[in-house]
Amino acid sequence: MDILSRLANITPHILTGDDALPYGRDWVGKYETTPLAVVRPGSTKEVSEILALCHETGTPVVPMGGNTGLTGATAAEGMLVLSLDRMQNIREIRPDARLAVVEAGVILQNLHDATAEHGLSYPMSFGAKGSARIGGTLATNAGGSNVLRYGNTRDLCLGIEVVLADGRVLDLMSELHKDNSGYDLRDLMIGSEGTLGVITAAVLKLVPKPLAYATAMVTVPTLSAALRLLNALQTRTGGMVEAFEYMPRDYMENLERHRPDLTPPLGYDQDHTIFLEIASTVPRDCTPDEDGQLPLAAQLEETLGEMFEEGLVLDAALAQSESQRTLMWTIREVAAEISVAVKPVVINDLCLPVDQVETFLNRADAKLRAMDPGFGTCVVSHLGDGNVHYTVFPSTEALIDPLMEAVEDIVKDMRGSFSAEHGIGLGKLPSMRRRKDPVALEMMRAIKTVFDPKGILNPGKTLP
Amino acid sequence: MDILSRLANITPHILTGDDALPYGRDWVGKYETTPLAVVRPGSTKEVSEILALCHETGTPVVPMGGNTGLTGATAAEGMLVLSLDRMQNIREIRPDARLAVVEAGVILQNLHDATAEHGLSYPMSFGAKGSARIGGTLATNAGGSNVLRYGNTRDLCLGIEVVLADGRVLDLMSELHKDNSGYDLRDLMIGSEGTLGVITAAVLKLVPKPLAYATAMVTVPTLSAALRLLNALQTRTGGMVEAFEYMPRDYMENLERHRPDLTPPLGYDQDHTIFLEIASTVPRDCTPDEDGQLPLAAQLEETLGEMFEEGLVLDAALAQSESQRTLMWTIREVAAEISVAVKPVVINDLCLPVDQVETFLNRADAKLRAMDPGFGTCVVSHLGDGNVHYTVFPSTEALIDPLMEAVEDIVKDMRGSFSAEHGIGLGKLPSMRRRKDPVALEMMRAIKTVFDPKGILNPGKTLP
Structure with a gap:
């Protein structure tokens, strides 16, 4: 029995052929892939059964939320897409405890609307909030426009439920503000872009809504x-x-x-x-x-x-x-609109120590001017947390890679990061290979092997 | 050449015999051990050389800060104590960036004093702040009396430097508020009680000091x-x-x-x-x-x-x-004083969802009353984060274990934690064995093997 027939025994919600194609494209139009199929489970139990089957058969699987990422982390050529988009249940909002318990497929805007009824807010917000889903925000440790006050996704999450590569459920659905019982598996899963497990539910912190x-x-x-x-x-x-x-x-x-x-x-x-x-x-x-x-x-x-x-x-x-x-x-x-209005373009999502942004901008300007006197830039920064969206317009296509490398050289020298809030996916793999501490990379690869020994979870992403 | 002679080639700061004994005792007097020796490196390079030597020779090593923990996490019978107490340098305080760069051996109170000169505060505080060292607070993800407003140690740390079991240095000394470049190794190290690596330095967040x-x-x-x-x-x-x-x-x-x-x-x-x-x-x-x-x-x-x-x-x-x-x-x-004034005593450091503390107290009271009509309690709670210090005075010694297990049964049933802020060390190993999700335990053991394949780092702690 082939994999699609066996999947059909778990859930009838399977898309193939043309129906699957929208899941293979990212919204910026940079990555166009043809998935093997899309499976849309309705429960943690079904996610578990699907992953157990993929593990048994060695089938590569790409977990997907709202598919609003910027790095190609859900590109799925020939792979099975595991979409969480049917798991949209807001299980609980507890105003006194200031927390919400949600499934991974809940759309961010829907959670905003539901919490507002209680005078509360889940203070994670960014442009794609009408499509982005909670599971995706967790998988990418999303940032956005309120990080300065409320922190990133990791800071806003109390607990998660994760299905591991072999289908077992890792129950970290804590509602606790303090829990020092062993290693921090929750924060390891958050931001791992679906390469270590599939997040199916979460406990999130709420805050009072500003008046x-x-x-x-x-x-x-x-x-x-x-x-x-x-x-x-x-x-x-x-x-x-x-x-x-x-x-x-x-x-x-x-x-x-x-x-x-x-x-x-x-x-x-x-x-x-x-x-x-x-x-x-x-x-x-x-x-x-x-x-x-x-x-x-x-x-x-x-x-x-x-x-x-x-x-x-x-x-x-x-x-x-x-x-x-x-x-x-x-x-x-x-x-976003004016940064991509000119081509060729190099988009950089950088982070510097907050008191080093001015030095960085001066160094980058001088270096790029020396390499390409006709270059242009469009820079905007979340200055409060050191995040610089540093867009460069080289004079010619041939200068794209040299200018990107030049910027990254300065960032590395200043102990900054080449990926502040967008993550790695496919798009930043070359930077990860060139710039990440090799000891850290080796430890990350070993952790990947622990959680996903057959390498079926979002293969080829995050780690070069 | 024996291990002590080889250590002496790295640093002359080695204590043996009676000089080493104070490092073998915890301050509550529960754990009394005789270390093999105490080595007190003065730099990350020396820590690295010491661990490389321990790795080569299979020598068990117990990292130690201020030795103020409550769970026996630094008990060192027959083992080498690696004390960070000579690495006391506050490398930088950058008021505009609101951060401090410190070595692991800095005493918490000394950092408080140094930041106060700038009108700033490192808002981690607890009773032992005059002896506790930054490295220990990181290794245990310390809590304390300001968690409600400022979070625990994990929330206050931007970056760390870690020496791995084999002596290699893992450089995570980020000063960044956003960095989505791969798995979160920093938070994995924080709270791992010296079983995954030795933290030698850190970048910490500062906040304005209240007026x-x-x-x-x-x-x-x-x-x-x-x-x-x-x-x-x-x-x-x-x-x-x-x-x-x-x-x-x-x-x-x-x-x-x-x-x-x-x-x-x-x-x-x-x-x-x-x-x-x-x-x-x-x-x-x-x-x-x-x-x-x-x-x-x-x-x-x-x-x-x-x-x-x-x-x-x-x-x-x-x-x-x-x-x-x-x-x-x-x-x-x-x-702390009145909780231990009566014997026998069972000390519990529990965490519940913040809106479940009342239910927990009622359930625990009813169950213990049924088991031991003459029992007493001394309960105090950081109610804002659900942390309950639940001290029980059983009528007889024989009831210590049954009453502790009864309390833990209720905590587990209510999805609480048996260790809120004190950690596991040796003292909570039985609870860890009985209460932790078995899938989580298996993943933690596999991670331990990745970072410390020979099992030389703080053996017998944290993981049962």
């Missing part, structure tokens, strides 16, 4: 001034900064060229623009005074005024309405 | 009311709650019996007493008004008043002076 926001665009004389502004805001708000985004001059130039409809409040002609937002759950911060102003906004204005006196801030514009706030967010969020 | 505190003792009608009070405080302060400690009636009875000099502000005769503290870095919260009151304290008083109206709070006493605050802290911190 109000104060949002601003600010110009600063230097990046070190920006960092001091961030630290001052964190101290004075007790850690309420949710976004602190850096847009250098080249970003504003790309913005003006490609989206002249979006006029930044402080103009395009700025060396260092910061977009920032603070958010509060404190009722007294969020109740408008007789002039209709929020105490939260007044506090931000006061702090920015003091920073102006100290020379750390050059100019500032506070959003006075929801539409002004939306404009500011849009100016930041069109980054 | 002021507001502290109170409160009585509540039920534990679910306490949890709602905690959540309300978290929301209204934007997450500034640093301590939220539960003392039930039996705790107050033990307090009255053993420390009648400490009079609790709301009296001994209370079913549910909560000790809580909030801390702020916000200048406007921390500047006294014309009456000398802190806005922070006024805010706490107002919230407690509203909770009183709702019936969630029965009575409250705010600390009006530093000496009143000290008294409240002392009433909580004498727990």
Whole structure:
């Protein structure tokens, strides 16, 4: 009996031929593969039976959530896709314990909607939240726009359920905030891109949903001034900064060229623009005074005024309405659009120590200018956590690899990372091979062998 | 050439005979062992050479920090103790990046003192902070009294340097807040109690040091009311709650019996007493008004008043002076002293889901009462993270094991943990054998074999 017939004994939800093709393509259109088939289990038990069968038969299997990744981690040429998209149950929301118990196929936006009914939030958010599924966010340790305040996926997860390569279930569904009983298998599974096991369910932390926001665009004389502004805001708000985004001059130039409809409040002609937002759950911060102003906004204005006196801030514009706030967010969020508007392009998702971003940008600029005087860039950074989306436009196709390697050389020299939040998948395998500590790589390969001795789980991904 | 002579070629800092004995004893006096010798390297290079030698010769080696653990994780009968106590260098404090780079032998209190000079804090604190060393806190994923706000050691660490069993150095000294380049080896090492490698240095996160505190003792009608009070405080302060400690009636009875000099502000005769503290870095919260009151304290008083109206709070006493605050802290911190004042005793460091603590206490009380009508307890809980220090006084020695197993049965049934923050070491090996998911145990053993194929690192600890 062939593998498809045996799979059909486990679940009727199997797609083949043209029906399977959408699962073989990533949404950026970079990876186009033809899966053997797609199997869509409805329970952990079925996932377990499917993996036991794949293990027995040596069938390569690619676990898949919302398929919104950027690195080709779900490319599945000739392989079986194991889609979690039918496991969409939010099993529990416990407001007093501030946790949610969900299946891996729950769409992020659906969890946002469900928690909002309780005045709570699962504070993981990024552009693809309407399609991305919880299992995928866990498999990639997703980042997004709230990491500065709430951490990445690993920080937001209490427990997971994992089906191992041979079909056994590893039960780490803890609801606990403290558990020192042995090695940390949970964090090993999170971020392993489906190469060590298939996450089928999770216990996630919830936080109070903010009642109000104060949002601003600010110009600063230097990046070190920006960092001091961030630290001052964190101290004075007790850690309420949710976004602190850096847009250098080249970003504003790309913005003006490609989206002249979006006029930044402080103009395009700025060396260092910061977009920032603070958010509060404190009722007294969020109740408008007789002039209709929020105490939260007044506090931000006061702090920015003091920073102006100290020379750390050059100019500032506070959003006075929801539409002004939306404009500011849009100016930041069109980054993906304007970064790929020019070809050839080299996309880098880098991380540096937060106090080293300015040095990195200066070094990279000097080095690339020497190699390719006609190069361009479009840089935007989650400055609060050192993550730099460093997009380079080489003069010619031939310079793509040399410029990427040059950037990575500097990153490595400065002890940064070539993959901050997107992961490895297929796209960053060459960087992983060239840049990762060889001892770490050897230990990772040995761990892979422990969990997946036959190498059936997402073969060819993550580890070179 | 014997092992000691070869060690002497690496470093002259070797202790033998009586000089080695203090390293063989734990401070609670439960484990008394005679080490082969103690070697005290001064650098990562020396640690590497020592482990290479131990690996070659099959010599069991016990890594040791401040030796303040509670589980016998550094017991070293006939083994070589590798003490990090000479590696005390604080290499860097970078205030703008809010990080510190330290060697493993740095004493926790020394790091507190050094960061305070910058208005910053490394917010890991517990009773033994004057002796405990950073390497030990990492090896055990230490918890302590600030976990509610700042997380455990794992949450406070950006990077580590580890020497592997064969002497190779695994360089994970990241200063990064985002790094998705492969499996999470850092969190695997943290909490592994020296059985997977020897941590020699670390990059740690710093936070702003609070400017002021507001502290109170409160009585509540039920534990679910306490949890709602905690959540309300978290929301209204934007997450500034640093301590939220539960003392039930039996705790107050033990307090009255053993420390009648400490009079609790709301009296001994209370079913549910909560000790809580909030801390702020916000200048406007921390500047006294014309009456000398802190806005922070006024805010706490107002919230407690509203909770009183709702019936969630029965009575409250705010600390009006530093000496009143000290008294409240002392009433909580004498727990260790009054918990061991009666023998026989069973000490349990449990964790439950935060909304299940009340159910657990009721179930445990009923079950133990049925088994041993004359039993006593002394219970105190970090309620905010579900950690219950559940001390039982059986009527007879013979009941120690049955009562411990009975408690663990309930904990397991409620998906709690038998080790919240103390770890496993030797003391919790029987619980690990009986209670841990067998699939998880098998994976942990396989990981141990990957990192320490000859089994020389802290043999006989952590894994049964």
